[in-house]
Amino acid sequence: MDRRPGLSVRLKLTLSYAGFLMVAGVLSLIAVGVYMLQEGWLRTNESGAVQETPGLLFVEGFAPTAALVMVFLLIFGLLGGWLLAGRMLAPLDRITRATRTAAAGSLSHRICLPGRQDEFRELADAFDTMLAQLEAHVEEQRRFAANASHELRTPLAISKTLIDVARADPHHDTGALVDRLHTVNTRAIDLTEALLVLSRAGQRSFTREPVDLSLVAEEATETLLPLAEKHGVTLETRGDIAPTTGSPALLLQLVTNLVQNAIVHNLPADGSVWAHTEVGPRTVALTVENTGERLGSQLVATLTEPFRRGTDRIHTDQAGVGLGLAIAKTITQAHDGTLTLTPRPAGGLRVRVELPATSASADG
DSSP states (O other), X not given: OOOOOOOOHHHHHHHHHHHXXXXXXXXXXXXXXXXXXXXXXXXXXXTSOEEEEOHHHHHHHHHHHHHHHHHHHHHHHHHHHHHHHHHHHHHHHHHHHHHHHHHTTOOSOXXXXXXXXXXXXXXXXXXXXXXXXXXXXXXXXXXXXXXXXXXXXXXXXXXXXXXXXXHHOTTSOHXXXXXXXXXXXXXXXXXXXXXHHHHHHHHTOSOOEEEEHHHHHHHHHHHTHHHHHHTTEEEEEEEOOOEEEEOHHHHHHHHHHHHHHHHHXXXXXXXXXXXXXXXXXXXXXXXXXXXXXXXXXXXXXXXXSTTOOTTSSOOOXXXXXXXXXXXXXXXXXXXXXXXXXXXXTTSSEEEEEEEEOOHHHHHO
């Protein structure tokens, strides 16, 4: 916004302090003058006798002294007000410098304002918190962009290599080439669609509707039943009616991602996946558990990052695009919920999603 130049806050405070001091001085002198005009002034003459002098004479004689007092009060008020205003506004100056540093692109700077709690320090602490969150968000976006570029470049590079091989060898088996290109292209499409879902969920550009999380869980497990049979995994769904509000499509994507992840990352044979819902005082919850290899807490803490997998970016036929849990986390946050990952002592993973309950479920 283009603004016209004006007085600084420090100068305004200085003038305010000095003006207030001058007004107080003038009122004090007026009070003294009025009192003397009414009561008169007694003084002693040369012979020692007491005589009464009219108050008006006193006021006329006191005027030069009063003028000197006012000049002193003005100088004292300006100087003291300037120093006091500077001391009071010093924290604001630090906050302003930090803001300009952040606006220049440096988000690692922190104010760290010392001293006891007051309005300025509350503002500084809130600004430091905002900078920390903004820095983490920017770093996450940079990492996400780099990983997305890498993931998208891989299928494109494979497609280019296959096409170059086919052009160099016209007698190459085109059927196998087409199948391979179809697989690579399908992966690129899946990745692009996953990125779109992630972006849509992060922007919260959806209409909220009443949703029963238990029905969503049943629909997701029924859809993924063929995949579970292919992997030799037993699916079990149970739980209470869990009413909440949100996007039915995104919540279905959330549950589908969790169940699919639990199926794919399971035991080689005779694995199990459990999905159940429950209702709390203020939230509804969906828990998805699966059998599998034992996972460390440090590894589990990174599984919701984009393009992270239990095999740490190793591609397999069932590796997916590395966005399943990241999308689940983003959808959960977009619905004002929380997603918690916990390794199971016997092996496998336990994922719990908590979403705000509707008034009906909360009352029940």
